[in-house]
Amino acid sequence: MPPAGHVYVSRALTDAAMRRLAELDVPVVVHPDPDRPPTRAELLAGVPGAVAVVALLTERIDAELLDAAGDQLRVVANVAVGFDNVDVAEAARRGVVVTNTPGVLDEATADLAFGLVLAVARRIVEADRFLRTGAPWSWAPTMFTGLDVSAGATLGIVGLGRIGTAVARRARAFRMRVLATGRRAHGPEAAALGVRPSTMDELLERSDVVSLHCPLTPDTHHLIDGAALARMRRTAILVNTARGPVVDEAALVEALRDGVIAGAGLDVFEDEPEVHPGLLELDNVVLVPHIGSAGLATRDAMGVLAVDNVAAVLSGRAPLTPVTA
Numbered sequence: 001m002p003p004a005g006h007v008y009v010s011r012a013l014t015d016a017a018m019r020r021l022a023e024l025d026v027p028v029v030v031h032p033d034p035d036r037p038p039t040r041a042e043l044l045a046g047v048p049g050a051v052a053v054v055a056l057l058t059e060r061i062d063a064e065l066l067d068a069a070g071d072q073l074r075v076v077a078n079v080a081v082g083f084d085n086v087d088v089a090e091a092a093r094r095g096v097v098v099t100n101t102p103g104v105l106d107e108a109t110a111d112l113a114f115g116l117v118l119a120v121a122r123r124i125v126e127a128d129r130f131l132r133t134g135a136p137w138s139w140a141p142t143m144f145t146g147l148d149v150s151a152g153a154t155l156g157i158v159g160l161g162r163i164g165t166a167v168a169r170r171a172r173a174f175r176m177r178v179l180a181t182g183r184r185a186h187g188p189e190a191a192a193l194g195v196r197p198s199t200m201d202e203l204l205e206r207s208d209v210v211s212l213h214c215p216l217t218p219d220t221h222h223l224i225d226g227a228a229l230a231r232m233r234r235t236a237i238l239v240n241t242a243r244g245p246v247v248d249e250a251a252l253v254e255a256l257r258d259g260v261i262a263g264a265g266l267d268v269f270e271d272e273p274e275v276h277p278g279l280l281e282l283d284n285v286v287l288v289p290h291i292g293s294a295g296l297a298t299r300d301a302m303g304v305l306a307v308d309n310v311a312a313v314l315s316g317r318a319p320l321t322p323v324t325a
């Protein structure tokens with residue numbers, strides 16, 4: 001017998017996930033506008049009486065929201081591997097399970113990270129923009145030259161978890177040297193991929209490309225600040241597919257403008273969906289709107305896993321992918 005109450009879904013998911021939701025033996029209420037997140041007021045109005053909330057990373061799940069939902073709430077299923085939008089400790093205090101979607105988006109996110117590496121290193125977007133101007137051109141020895149990724153360039157992976165490891169596999173195929181921080185950098189999988197464990201300072205100083213794959217926590221907020229950027233090579237590229245606030249965006253704009261580093265590829269932003277206006281003016285940066293996991297099958301898998309977590313908790317089973325504070 002499922003508990004009384006509804007499942008509140010803060011945005012329509014992919015068809016596969018919506019079908020899985022429809023199989024639940026519980027009423028489902030979906031935020032009606034698929035093109036924008038619910039406002040805070042809409043969110044607070046949607047959750048009272050809910051036994052489960054399926055949330056995206058755009059929703060802040062905190063004490064106020066948990067209060068609004070009520071004591072019957074059993075589970076918050078975040079449709080993302082990152083869960084910095086959820087106050088996990090507060091949920092745990094109230095006995096509300098929090099789940100995320102690890103494992104199913106590693107390859108898609110690593111593809112995007114590596115795409116950004118190549119796009120910035122080989123100035124692909126800049127060259128595309130140039131061609132579209134209709135300006136005359138002919139093949140020239142120095143036209144749009146950039147970093148040779150496959151000529152022994154060094155990649156520094158900050159936070160070698162699942163996604164970082166998937167990036168390391170790609171880097172290996174490109175014959176890059178790979179340095180990494182994080183516990184897994186000392187493990188057998190990293191060793192098999194030729195990854196060398198590194199301190200943060202060494203990684204910043206030695207890498208031609210620094211790619212961020214750490215979660216956003218109080219410890220990693222502004223991990224890449226002005227001082228960190230100043231440690232990087234003037235020819236280096238920064239790629240961020242993790243979370244925007246890991247980088248001090250104002251400091252990054254200055255560094256890119258002043259030639260402290262050569263370029264950046266950003267999928268995430270400090271104040272999403274806002275993008276620092278300074279970034280929009282720069283040619284040496286490639287910007288995409290948080291699409292790291294936007295493979296069709298990946299987004300299906302994320303949504304289905306979130307709903308499966310709800311189904312498990314509502315039927316009294318253990319969640320598949322719980323997170324802990």
Ligand code: DGY
Nearest residue numbers: 079080081082292293
């Ligand atoms: C995540 O899952 O945390 C991603 O940022 C969503 O693409």
